[in-house]
Amino acid sequence: MPNLQPFKTITRYFVSPASHHTYNFLQYEYRPNLSLITYTSRRTKKKKNYRPIFGKAIHNSATQSTNMVTTNASKDEAVKPKVTLFWLNQSRAQRIVWLLEELGLDYDLEIYRRVDKLAPANAKEIHPLGKFPVVKVNDDLLAESGFITEYLVDNYGEWLKPKDRASLMRYKYFLHYAEGSFMPPLIVGVVMQGVRSAPVPFFLKPFVNMICSGVETKFLLPNYKTHFDFLESEISERPWLAGEEFTGADILLSFPLTAMKGKSIFTQENYPRLWAYTEKLTEREAYKKAAKKTETMEGEKIF
Amino acid sequence: MPNLQPFKTITRYFVSPASHHTYNFLQYEYRPNLSLITYTSRRTKKKKNYRPIFGKAIHNSATQSTNMVTTNASKDEAVKPKVTLFWLNQSRAQRIVWLLEELGLDYDLEIYRRVDKLAPANAKEIHPLGKFPVVKVNDDLLAESGFITEYLVDNYGEWLKPKDRASLMRYKYFLHYAEGSFMPPLIVGVVMQGVRSAPVPFFLKPFVNMICSGVETKFLLPNYKTHFDFLESEISERPWLAGEEFTGADILLSFPLTAMKGKSIFTQENYPRLWAYTEKLTEREAYKKAAKKTETMEGEKIF
Numbered sequence: 001m002p003n004l005q006p007f008k009t010i011t012r013y014f015v016s017p018a019s020h021h022t023y024n025f026l027q028y029e030y031r032p033n034l035s036l037i038t039y040t041s042r043r044t045k046k047k048k049n050y051r052p053i054f055g056k057a058i059h060n061s062a063t064q065s066t067n068m069v070t071t072n073a074s075k076d077e078a079v080k081p082k083v084t085l086f087w088l089n090q091s092r093a094q095r096i097v098w099l100l101e102e103l104g105l106d107y108d109l110e111i112y113r114r115v116d117k118l119a120p121a122n123a124k125e126i127h128p129l130g131k132f133p134v135v136k137v138n139d140d141l142l143a144e145s146g147f148i149t150e151y152l153v154d155n156y157g158e159w160l161k162p163k164d165r166a167s168l169m170r171y172k173y174f175l176h177y178a179e180g181s182f183m184p185p186l187i188v189g190v191v192m193q194g195v196r197s198a199p200v201p202f203f204l205k206p207f208v209n210m211i212c213s214g215v216e217t218k219f220l221l222p223n224y225k226t227h228f229d230f231l232e233s234e235i236s237e238r239p240w241l242a243g244e245e246f247t248g249a250d251i252l253l254s255f256p257l258t259a260m261k262g263k264s265i266f267t268q269e270n271y272p273r274l275w276a277y278t279e280k281l282t283e284r285e286a287y288k289k290a291a292k293k294t295e296t297m298e299g300e301k302i303f
Numbered sequence: 304m305p306n307l308q309p310f311k312t313i314t315r316y317f318v319s320p321a322s323h324h325t326y327n328f329l330q331y332e333y334r335p336n337l338s339l340i341t342y343t344s345r346r347t348k349k350k351k352n353y354r355p356i357f358g359k360a361i362h363n364s365a366t367q368s369t370n371m372v373t374t375n376a377s378k379d380e381a382v383k384p385k386v387t388l389f390w391l392n393q394s395r396a397q398r399i400v401w402l403l404e405e406l407g408l409d410y411d412l413e414i415y416r417r418v419d420k421l422a423p424a425n426a427k428e429i430h431p432l433g434k435f436p437v438v439k440v441n442d443d444l445l446a447e448s449g450f451i452t453e454y455l456v457d458n459y460g461e462w463l464k465p466k467d468r469a470s471l472m473r474y475k476y477f478l479h480y481a482e483g484s485f486m487p488p489l490i491v492g493v494v495m496q497g498v499r500s501a502p503v504p505f506f507l508k509p510f511v512n513m514i515c516s517g518v519e520t521k522f523l524l525p526n527y528k529t530h531f532d533f534l535e536s537e538i539s540e541r542p543w544l545a546g547e548e549f550t551g552a553d554i555l556l557s558f559p560l561t562a563m564k565g566k567s568i569f570t571q572e573n574y575p576r577l578w579a580y581t582e583k584l585t586e587r588e589a590y591k592k593a594a595k596k597t598e599t600m601e602g603e604k605i606f
Contacts, residue, residue, distance in 0.1 A: 124529075128529075128532070128533045128536065129484060129529055129530070129533055130529065131484065140472065142476070143476065143480075144476055144479035144480050144484065145479075145483070146479040146483055147475055147476050147478075147479040147480075150475070150479075151475075169443065172450055172453070172454075173445070173446065173447055173450050175450075175479075176447035176448075176449040176450040176453075176478075176479065176482065176483075177446075177447050177450075179479065179482065179483035179484075180447050180448070180449055180479075180482035180486075181432060181434065181447065181482075183483075183487065184486065184487045184490045187487045187490075187491065188490065188491055191491050191518060194518075194521075194522070195514060195517070195518060198517065204510060207507060207510060208514065211498060211511065211514060214498070214501065215494060215497075215498060218497075219494055219497070226427075226431075226432055226433065227432070229431070230431045230432055233431065
């Protein structure tokens with residue numbers, strides 16, 4: 001084995017298939033032409049592979065092709081990737097379950113649950129941000145919902161990507177829009193809900209409500225209106241978000257839409273077409289399958 | 304001219320090269336094989352082209368290739384695209400000026416200015432969200448900073464995109480991370496600043512401060528710490544964000560970094576390597592050129 005070195009020379013890897021075993025590696029071998037690391041677990045004595053995405057790039061070799069589709073895995077691996085979804089209840093991870101069902105991929109679910117409404121502290125062992133979803137595909141560890149969707153569709157579900165140029169442009173736009181523009185005001189909304197429900201002396205409660213209402217009136221409602229007007233109009237022009245065909249962008253936008261459905265200004269009366277579209281999303285077989293799977297797991301309806 | 308129809312059959316276009324002239328179109332012609340619309344302005348009687356990205360997809364023809372790089376424009380157009388950047392002061396648009404300078408592209412700046420700290424209402428004539436930056440490249444109208452960066456780099460700046468697989472994966476990840484994960488807590492911070500500075504009776508001021516401090520302690524600071532720890536660690540592993548080479552991802556992340564530099568927890572003492580990296584960004588020739596250009600325009604130092 002060339003390049004065999006004791007583990008201590010790797011100072012730190014954020015992301016490994018089993019990052020809580022970081023200090024149990026016995027030895028590792030790096031194959032620059034494959035950007036692949038083979039390590040031997042001190043505990044199990046077994047050899048495993050992974051590709052470092054985050055963390056130290058030991059050799060920044062330019063030997064890899066940039067084409068993700070063809071270089072991601074051998075043909076056999078591409079057909080049957082080993083997928084693990086790191087999942088948190090009531091989180092953006094739910095839609096990745098749905099995406100994986102649409103793709104017809106086998107996957108393991110590694111379950112995490114909220115503690116005091118937040119992701120548990122040990123989530124940072126998987127990814128340094130401690131956020132969900134995180135997906136491991138073979139030896140790639142992926143974060144950011146937009147990037148996860150892009151990667152999975154590019155590699156395992158070309159049919160969830162538009163063929164015509166205008167739709168493809170919209171698809172790519174909405175992959176960024178979902179988290180980059182639509183979610184931030186919703187996050188502000190959740191923070192303000194937290195402020196509203198925080199314990200304060202009763203005589204101050206009206207004042208807390210006044211502050212929260214101020215943020216809602218001046219920031220949240222105008223933002224919600226802008227986004228829902230935009231989406232209502234977009235979805236009035238074509239059957240799915242990007243065009244004639246259902247795509248990964250529809251899955252990505254499903255989370256904020258279902259989260260807002262019936263709350264605040266997103267009513268059937270205000271946005272009839274977006275409402276109908278959101279209902280249409282939940283009628284897909286893969287959606288129902290994903291919902292059933294996670295409901296059984298959680299023991300309650302979560303979709 | 305085949306397919307010549309009066310304008311009224313186009314019910315609505317969010318995005319056109321001159322959307323304030325929407326109702327001045329005399330006639331239009333749609334060429335499905337090019338996804339291109341030619342319209343004649345009622346005012347100027349001149350013919351113009353554009354490709355609808357948002358708004359109505361008249362025919363969803365699957366005749367276009369999905370390869371953005373080769374189909375976006377003819378070779379001549381690719382070399383000399385017509386670029387307009389719709390720019391708002393003190394906004395994310397600043398980094399696109401920088402990106403355009405890095406790419407060495409000629410571009411027009413269409414200037415918008417904040418009214419009461421917000422984007423002006425007529426911004427929605429350019430893009431239905433009324434946000435900046437928006438970029439028009441030939442006949443494509445683009446929004447979402449991550450998508451704009453991806454598009455411009457794919458089409459006009461391959462050298463700002465990594466060649467090796469691991470760096471390419473990081474590059475794509477960070478294109479989503481910048482707006483999808485890093486910006487949202489900063490937006491919450493800006494909203495809470497707004498709450499702090501809103502006029503209230505003096506005897507309630509301490510209470511406003513208490514609420515804002517609560518959000519800062521419970522939500523903002525832990526989030527800032529997570530992100531800055533992550534970025535400090537990432538940038539300690541390699542000279543640039545994605546790898547050995549400067550890429551579009553560095554430009555994209557520059558906005559939140561320069562905005563936070565010296566404020567809150569992002570100090571030289573807390574994050575020495577990220578601090579040095581942020582300073583290194585501002586030393587690039589194209590950055591200085593972009594800064595000088597917008598400073599001259601605004602009459603004040605804005606970078």
